[in-house]
Amino acid sequence: RKEVEQDPGPFNVPEGATVAFNCTYSNSASQSFFWYRQDCRKEPKLLMSVYSSGNEDGRFTAQLNRASQYISLLIRDSKLSDSATYLCVVSLASGYSTLTFGKGTMLLVSP
């Protein structure tokens, strides 16, 4: 059974704070992992892929823990513009039809 779980939040943080989200997945055969960002009433947009060795893009760091079957997203020095819903996306190796989206974690950054 495909399942990707995320804390829906909202996470309320002040500007400049560091915040982390986790996403757990149930299928140990999952191969590809992504974080998407979705603004209110907009389509999701790719934030970053998640690699086994972990990867960083500016203030954003993504990590994968296969043993515990979760991925994480760390945002440092939060900006007001980071306020959005962050979707975790997981897929098996066998094609795009296996993409499973988490329901998203809402982040609200306040002044």
Next chain:
Amino acid sequence: DVKVTQSSRYLVKRTGEKVFLECVQDMDHENMFWYRQDPGLGLRLIYFSYDVKMKEKGDIPEGYSVSREKKERFSLILESASTNQTSMYLCTSASGNTIYFGEGSWLTVV
């Protein structure tokens, strides 16, 4: 840049009407998908297609059908719209490891 275009952004339809949601992509992708997104339920796969004239059911195909007559166009059809089909519909195309989303179609069925 890849563009996935959903021509109908906001629609209001009556119960029982036939509804067409069109999606066109300009990058010659073989893989196209229709999702719906609802509060608290996330994105759910309705139908997908890996090639022209090919279609496969996703997780929630009931009440929907699709058409893929040309590679660039993937249409979602609601044969007889019902109020529980009020939702945001997202079309995607995919290539390699990247998914490209359309801007979404907001459908309200009254």
